[in-house]
Amino acid sequence: MSAPTVEPPVTTPAAQPRGTTGEHVAPAPRPLGSVDRPTISFELFPPRNPQAAPRLWATVRQLESVHPDFVSVTYGAAGKTRATSRAFVSRLLQETSLSPIAHLTCVGTSRAEITAIVEEFLDEGVRSFLALRGDPPAGEPDWRPHPEGVETASALVELLREIEARRCVASPSQAVRARVRPLSVSVAAFPRGNAATGGTRAQDVASLLAKQEAGADFAITQVFYDAEAYLGLVAEARAAGVVIPIIPGIIPTTDPARLLRVQELTGVPVPRDLLDHLGAADDELERHRRGIRAGVDLINGILDGGAPGVHVYTYNTHEAALDLLEGAHLDGATRR
Numbered sequence: 086m087s088a089p090t091v092e093p094p095v096t097t098p099a100a101q102p103r104g105t106t107g108e109h110v111a112p113a114p115r116p117l118g119s120v121d122r123p124t125i126s127f128e129l130f131p132p133r134n135p136q137a138a139p140r141l142w143a144t145v146r147q148l149e150s151v152h153p154d155f156v157s158v159t160y161g162a163a164g165k166t167r168a169t170s171r172a173f174v175s176r177l178l179q180e181t182s183l184s185p186i187a188h189l190t191c192v193g194t195s196r197a198e199i200t201a202i203v204e205e206f207l208d209e210g211v212r213s214f215l216a217l218r219g220d221p222p223a224g225e226p227d228w229r230p231h232p233e234g235v236e237t238a239s240a241l242v243e244l245l246r247e248i249e250a251r252r253c254v255a256s257p258s259q260a261v262r263a264r265v266r267p268l269s270v271s272v273a274a275f276p277r278g279n280a281a282t283g284g285t286r287a288q289d290v291a292s293l294l295a296k297q298e299a300g301a302d303f304a305i306t307q308v309f310y311d312a313e314a315y316l317g318l319v320a321e322a323r324a325a326g327v328v329i330p331i332i333p334g335i336i337p338t339t340d341p342a343r344l345l346r347v348q349e350l351t352g353v354p355v356p357r358d359l360l361d362h363l364g365a366a367d368d369e370l371e372r373h374r375r376g377i378r379a380g381v382d383l384i385n386g387i388l389d390g391g392a393p394g395v396h397v398y399t400y401n402t403h404e405a406a407l408d409l410l411e412g413a414h415l416d417g418a419t420r421r
């Protein structure tokens with residue numbers, strides 16, 4: 086995304102929506118009154134330690150206030166957060182109005198172990214999964230896939246469908262529950278190909294088609310910084326026969342240090358002009374305002390291009406996520 090050159094106009098507070106930090110976010114007006122509203126959703130990760138839990142729960146309550154369609158909960162590389170992810174998802178189910186999606190990865194895990202993990206989640210009442218391959222561990226050149234493992238996300242989608250079918254055959258009451266609350270399986274998509282694995286967009290589209298054929302219901306994208314990246318992926322995917330919704334994953338562009346860390350992890354480069362624009366801000370509030378403005382422009386661009394909703398990577402804080410949605414007139418979108 087090119088950094089915005091047009092600053093939000095300064096108007097009276099009554100005339101413009103305000104972000105949670107009080108700044109004007111000056112969104113472009115979006116049409117209201119349509120029944121088919123964009124979905125809103127958030128990504129969270131389980132608390133890293135018990136001390137982080139109270140803050141995370143305060144964030145969860147703030148995010149709950151805009152009635153998201155779902156929240157997704159990450160799963161540490163190679164299953165490192167198995168217990169905390171499960172406990173967090175379970176608590177979201179029991180103590181909030183939120184619909185959690187549990188991320189699942191298969192790298193470094195046997196088919197039998199994955200089956201056990203899925204059964205645990207299903208027993209807790211989880212009905213939605215984001216099926217991922219996961220990244221091989223960094224800095225281990227001799228690393229090999231698990232000999233009895235599941236090698237791709239599409240194979241994991243198939244396994245999830247098989248486990249659910251087996252449970253329904255084994256238990257008539259489970260079969261009824263499955264009719265009432267069908268299993269939902271989502272997958273990842275990569276607007277410019279998966280840079281971390283050296284994959285191109287064409288490879289990702291082929292992989293997305295395989296995920297759809299295996300039974301995926303929708304996809305969520307990796308971060309990207311320009312509307313064309315997302316819209317181009319959708320156009321290529323549709324041309325290849327992918328019909329499932331592709332939800333754009335949006336990172337709030339308010340914290341340059343975080344953006345650079347994400348660049349390191351995902352291989353998705355942060356545009357230089359965006360970093361310069363944020364870096365030229367006089368203070369933190371101005372930097373936040375510039376980041377939100379850039380994010381709102383991006384969201385408006387992809388919604389205008391037909392995106393079905395917006396999935397915000399929160400990094401377990403609510404301020405920027407809610408400011409983005411407010412700026413794009415999406416806060417409470419599902420309830421209007």
Ligand SMILES: Cc1cc2nc3c(=O)[nH]c(=O)nc-3n(C[C@H](O)[C@H](O)[C@H](O)COP(=O)(O)OP(=O)(O)OC[C@H]3O[C@@H](n4cnc5c(N)ncnc54)[C@H](O)[C@@H]3O)c2cc1C
Binds near residue numbers: 190217273292334
């Ligand atoms: C929304 C989102 C959430 C994520 N959450 C987590 C998380 O919680 N925990 C975590 O560890 N990681 C997470 N990741 C990272 C993800 O696991 C890695 O990016 C991983 O490298 C790719 O996973 P995948 O599910 O796309 O795998 P796959 O689709 O299996 O792809 C893996 C590689 O195989 C290739 N490939 C597979 N099938 C085909 C095919 N049929 N044709 C051509 N090529 C194929 C792909 O191009 C790719 O290079 C997330 C990523 C996204 C976008």
